[in-house]
Amino acid sequence: MDFTDKKMSEKLYIVYGDVTLGVHGKGFDYIFSYQCGGLESLVRDGREWLYRAPKPTFWRALTDNDRGNRFHIRSGMWLSADMFLDCIDRKVWIDDGEISLPTAPENNRYSDREYAKKVKVEFRYETITVPSAQVTVAYEVEADGAINVRVHYYGKKGLPELPLFGMRFVMPTKAVSYCYKGLSGETYPDRMAGGEHGVYEVSGLPVTKYLVPQDCGMHMETEWLKVYRNTTLNNVKHKSGADEGEVFGLKFEMEGKPFAFSCLPYTAEELENATHHEELPPARRTVVSILGAVRGVGGIDSWGADVEPAYHVSAEEDISYAFRIVPV
Numbered sequence: 001m002d003f004t005d006k007k008m009s010e011k012l013y014i015v016y017g018d019v020t021l022g023v024h025g026k027g028f029d030y031i032f033s034y035q036c037g038g039l040e041s042l043v044r045d046g047r048e049w050l051y052r053a054p055k056p057t058f059w060r061a062l063t064d065n066d067r068g069n070r071f072h073i074r075s076g077m078w079l080s081a082d083m084f085l086d087c088i089d090r091k092v093w094i095d096d097g098e099i100s101l102p103t104a105p106e107n108n109r110y111s112d113r114e115y116a117k118k119v120k121v122e123f124r125y126e127t128i129t130v131p132s133a134q135v136t137v138a139y140e141v142e143a144d145g146a147i148n149v150r151v152h153y154y155g156k157k158g159l160p161e162l163p164l165f166g167m168r169f170v171m172p173t174k175a176v177s178y179c180y181k182g183l184s185g186e187t188y189p190d191r192m193a194g195g196e197h198g199v200y201e202v203s204g205l206p207v208t209k210y211l212v213p214q215d216c217g218m219h220m221e222t223e224w225l226k227v228y229r230n231t232t233l234n235n236v237k238h239k240s241g242a243d244e245g246e247v248f249g250l251k252f253e254m255e256g257k258p259f260a261f262s263c264l265p266y267t268a269e270e271l272e273n274a275t276h277h278e279e280l281p282p283a284r285r286t287v288v289s290i291l292g293a294v295r296g297v298g299g300i301d302s303w304g305a306d307v308e309p310a311y312h313v314s315a316e317e318d319i320s321y322a323f324r325i326v327p328v
Contacts (some may be wrong), residue, residue: 010143014094014114016107018249021092023119027184027327028145032121033101038089039121039139042147044327047232047328049171049250051285056125056135056151057168061215061271065297066163066227068304075160078315081127083269085262088134089124096120100122117143131158133315137167147325148255151292152318159315165322166260166291173231175286176247177203178263188275190296190311205265205286213274218294224253225261249328252290259323260291292321 015022020040021032033040038053059082064073072079092099094116100106122138133156140148153165179202183195185210208216220269228249252261265283274280296311313319 011115011117012119012141012143014110014116014119015112016102016103016110016114018107019117020109021102021121023141025143025145025268030141032139034090034101037085037090037123037125038137039147042325044145044235045248045249047229048234050169051172052170053283054167054169055085056136056137056153057166057268057289057291058127058162058164059268059272060163060218060294061213061268063214063297064210064212065299065303065305068302069298069306071161071163075163077129077160079269079272081129084128086126086128087123088126091122091124093120093122094118101124110289111151122157129156129159131156133159145327146321149290149325150255150320150322152320153292155315155317155319157316160312161295162293162315163295164260164289164291164313165293165319166289169288169290171227171229171286171288172233173229173285174265174283175227175229175263176204176224177201178205178227180219180222180261182219182258186216186218187220188218188297189220189294190298190308195220197221203261205263205283206321207264207266207277207280209277211276213266213271213277213280215262215268215271217264218260219262220294221258222254222261223258224251225263225288225290226251227263227286228328229286250326251326252288253324253326255322255324257321259321261289261296262291290323293319 013024023030029043031041036053040053042049058078120140125135127133134154136152138150181199184243186194210271230247264287293313296307300309
């Protein structure tokens with residue numbers, strides 16, 4: 001497609017695959033997978049930003065204080081929910097009109113010249129908790145390539161408290177740095193008093209050297225986050241030297257209200273599985289969690305004290321938030 005043409009640059013080119021929906025425009029290519037249940041590929045300027053399809057996340061690695069107050073015994077089912085999530089429904093809207101899910105053979109009625117000004121894809125998930133809960137994640141792609149993400153957790157009576165709730169993005173290679181606008185340093189809902197609002201840059205993907213690896217690197221009240229990489233997994237570009245040393249970025253920005261985030265080289269499960277730092281795997285990826293709710297850390301009188309009620313995250317109540325993904 002010639003996206004240099006002004007009329008073309010104002011529209012999205014849609015490819016209706018058997019199990020995927022391709023959304024293309026000037027400088028971007030996105031693939032939504034009905035089979036994987038999410039955004040399978042996010043390419044900006046020829047560079048892939050996803051190693052796995054983003055999914056809702058419910059777990060953060062235990063802290064010493066969590067272990068002390070036995071939070072994992074009360075809420076451990078959310079670790080399983082974080083690892084195993086069932087996508088139970090998919091919906092597609094083209095220019096605000098919902099269409100029948102265009103999987104095979106329904107997709108055969110579309111041509112190879114399909115365009116739109118806006119595309120929305122929504123995935124509905126169900127947790128394996130008892131009782132189960134549901135989450136919807138809606139991606140709305142605009143003609144300029146911006147992606148509006150709306151996430152909604154539907155509370156369910158009888159479920160234990162959540163460690164956190166949000167979306168996890170696993171990127172193919174390690175970030176060289178990230179920059180954000182929000183509170184300085186590591187902050188949690190009950191540990192924000194010392195943070196100062198500003199713009200901060202962090203080199204690499206630091207992991208706090210606790211004796212036992214645990215959750216770290218949380219940042220509250222964030223307006224935007226920029227993640228920078230300088231390597232890809234594209235062997236063609238490696239041979240040509242096209243990406244050698246060149247830094248490229250992706251931006252997450254708040255929609256309506258600030259979000260919390262962490263940017264680490266490990267998933268929560270990888271941190272959870274290690275009892276010492278030498279047990280952690282080699283750092284190869286970037287794991288960005290964009291969060292709508294985070295539990296406090298507690299430990300007011302000693303490590304083991306429960307978190308104050310104001311900083312609990314109830315799984316019995318709805319949680320809703322939104323953010324945008326845009327080029328840097």
